[in-house]
Amino acid sequence: MTPDHDAPDAYSVRNALFERPVTWRLQPARLRIDAGMKQPIHLDYADIVAMRLVYDPKRTEWNRQRCTITVRTGERFSIASVTYLDVIRIAPQTAAYAGFVRALARRIAAANPACRFVAGKPAWLYALMLAAPIPLLGLPLAWLSTLGVKGRDFLFYAGVLLVIAGLPWLYTLFRHKPRSFDPRAIADDMLPR
Structure with missing residues (x-):
C-alpha cells in the first residue's frame, strides 16, 4: 500500500x-x-x-x-x-x-x-423523501380552492407554488440520491x- x-x-x-x-x-x-x-x-x-x-x-x-x-x-x-x-x-x-x-x-x-x-441516503429513506411533499402540496392547493380561485388562475397559482416548493426539494433530492x-x-x- x-x-x-x-x-x-x-x-x-x-x-x-x-x-x-x-x-x-x-x-x-x-x-x-x-x-x-x-x-x-x-x-x-x-x-x-x-x-x-x-x-x-x-x-x-x-x-x-x-x-x-x-x-x-x-x-x-x-x-x-x-x-x-x-x-x-x-x-x-x-x-x-x-x-x-x-x-x-x-x-x-x-x-x-x-x-x-x-x-x-439509504434507499428506504430516499423513497420517503420523494413521497413526503406530496400531501404537503395538497394543503396550499386546497386553500386556494377555498378562496374561490378557479380555472386558469388556479393553475397559475398552483404552478407558482410547485416551483417555489419544488426547486429546493429537487436540489435536496439530488444531493441525497x-x-x-x-x-x-x-x-x-x-x-x-
Whole structure:
C-alpha cells in the first residue's frame, strides 16, 4: 500500500459543543480513533464492510457532510465535515475532511475489495423523501380552492407554488440520491467544497 502524500494522516473534529474532540488517525493497517478520555479504538481496514458519504445539513451547518463506516460487528462510526469551536461558531473543515476521507477510502478498498462504497441516503429513506411533499402540496392547493380561485388562475397559482416548493426539494433530492462510488476516485460533488 502506498502512502497518501496528498492527504493528512489525522483528522480532528468536535461533534458537539460539550464533547471532547475526536481524532481519527490513518495507520498502516488500521484506523485509530482517539476520543478524549476513553481508550483508543482500533479498526482494521479489512474489517470495514461499508462506507457511506452523506450530505447531512443541519440548521446552522448548511454544508455539513458525514462519512459513516460500518465494521463487521455492525458498529458504525461517523466523521463530520464541520467542528464546533464554541457556542456560536461552527467551522467547516472542507479540505482536511475531503483529503482524509479520500485517503481512508483508498486504504479500505486496498484492504477489503468487497467493501460497499455508497453516497447518499439509504434507499428506504430516499423513497420517503420523494413521497413526503406530496400531501404537503395538497394543503396550499386546497386553500386556494377555498378562496374561490378557479380555472386558469388556479393553475397559475398552483404552478407558482410547485416551483417555489419544488426547486429546493429537487436540489435536496439530488444531493441525497443513493449511488455507489469508486473509492480510488471520489467525485468532487460527493465531498464538501
